[in-house]
Amino acid sequence: MTDPRPIGIFDSGVGGLTVLREIIRRTTLEPTLYLGDNDRAPYGTRSDDEVLAFSTQSLEALVERDVKALVVACNTSTAVGLAAFRQRYDLPVLGVVRPGAAAAALATRNGRVGVIATPATIRSHAYLDAIKVENPGVNVVEHATPALVPMVEAGELTGPTARATLAASLAPLLAGSESGSAVSGSSRAGGDDDSRPPADAIDTLLLGCTHYPLLRPLFVDLLGDDVAIVDSATATASALAELLSVNRLETPAGTTPSHVQMTTGDPGRFEAVAGRLFGPAFVSVEAVELGALAR
Numbered sequence: 001m002t003d004p005r006p007i008g009i010f011d012s013g014v015g016g017l018t019v020l021r022e023i024i025r026r027t028t029l030e031p032t033l034y035l036g037d038n039d040r041a042p043y044g045t046r047s048d049d050e051v052l053a054f055s056t057q058s059l060e061a062l063v064e065r066d067v068k069a070l071v072v073a074c075n076t077s078t079a080v081g082l083a084a085f086r087q088r089y090d091l092p093v094l095g096v097v098r099p100g101a102a103a104a105a106l107a108t109r110n111g112r113v114g115v116i117a118t119p120a121t122i123r124s125h126a127y128l129d130a131i132k133v134e135n136p137g138v139n140v141v142e143h144a145t146p147a148l149v150p151m152v153e154a155g156e157l158t159g160p161t162a163r164a165t166l167a168a169s170l171a172p173l174l175a176g177s178e179s180g181s182a183v184s185g186s187s188r189a190g191g192d193d194d195s196r197p198p199a200d201a202i203d204t205l206l207l208g209c210t211h212y213p214l215l216r217p218l219f220v221d222l223l224g225d226d227v228a229i230v231d232s233a234t235a236t237a238s239a240l241a242e243l244l245s246v247n248r249l250e251t252p253a254g255t256t257p258s259h260v261q262m263t264t265g266d267p268g269r270f271e272a273v274a275g276r277l278f279g280p281a282f283v284s285v286e287a288v289e290l291g292a293l294a295r
Contacts, residue, residue: 002249
């Protein structure tokens with residue numbers, strides 16, 4: 001049995017394009033339908049109720065277009081609502097937290113992993129919990145980096161300002177500063193245990209937001225070769241390929257796939273970022289409206 005319908009991919013904005021890119025590489029025959037809620041990004045500074053409401057509305061728009069599976073490419077949405085989405089929809093729903101956590105747990109050599117993400121994702125401790133499931137012995141240091149998503153959404157991916165913003169965002173994590181929201185081991189923010197490993201103990205950095213890989217050259221420049229940089233895109237694409245195979249939802253051989261991208265924001269700005277990732281592969285982006293939910 002095969003299924004020629006598209007895979008629905010949702011993100012709060014342009015960040016999920018990094019996941020889309022890996023899905024296209026890994027599942028070359030699969031058509032895709034991508035929706036970025038750029039008009040209401042970033043999600044990471046919003047309340048859990050807002051994230052759940054906005055995410056559900058976006059996923060409904062994809063389901064109405066008859067997709068065969070959903071990929072929640074937004075880490076914040078995955079952390080806040082994945083269980084609810086799986087209960088709501090009678091089709092496979094894949095998030096990005098667990099694949100990324102598994103990749104980070106495998107990548108670390110000394111058992112110390114740093115995680116950067118939006119405030120909402122850090123607040124949920126989704127990555128800490130997921131990494132601990134993979135390997136309870138890994139020491140996890142979480143740190144919220146709220147300045148990065150707005151910068152990426154604005155298309156500021158290179159240059160001295162972007163580099164300075166990234167350096168300032170990483171400084172508390174890498175220095176083990178008492179400021180910021182880092183937590184280590186299995187501790188929780190606001191708890192009594194606020195110990196941190198020394199800076200040189202973190203040998204793996206997990207990019208816990210799909211926007212962050214768009215800044216990968218800057219990460220590499222700042223961190224050098226001593227820190228492995230892990231994101232969830234490749235792992236999520238591999239997990240999706242397995243999910244489609246197990247559920248017998250793969251597209252028939254010989255199919256020429258179509259790839260449609262939609263945004264609730266400015267299509268021109270979206271196309272500019274997409275162009276950096278895909279070149280001329282996606283020549284147009286559809287503008288969509290999701291309804292009357294507050295921005």
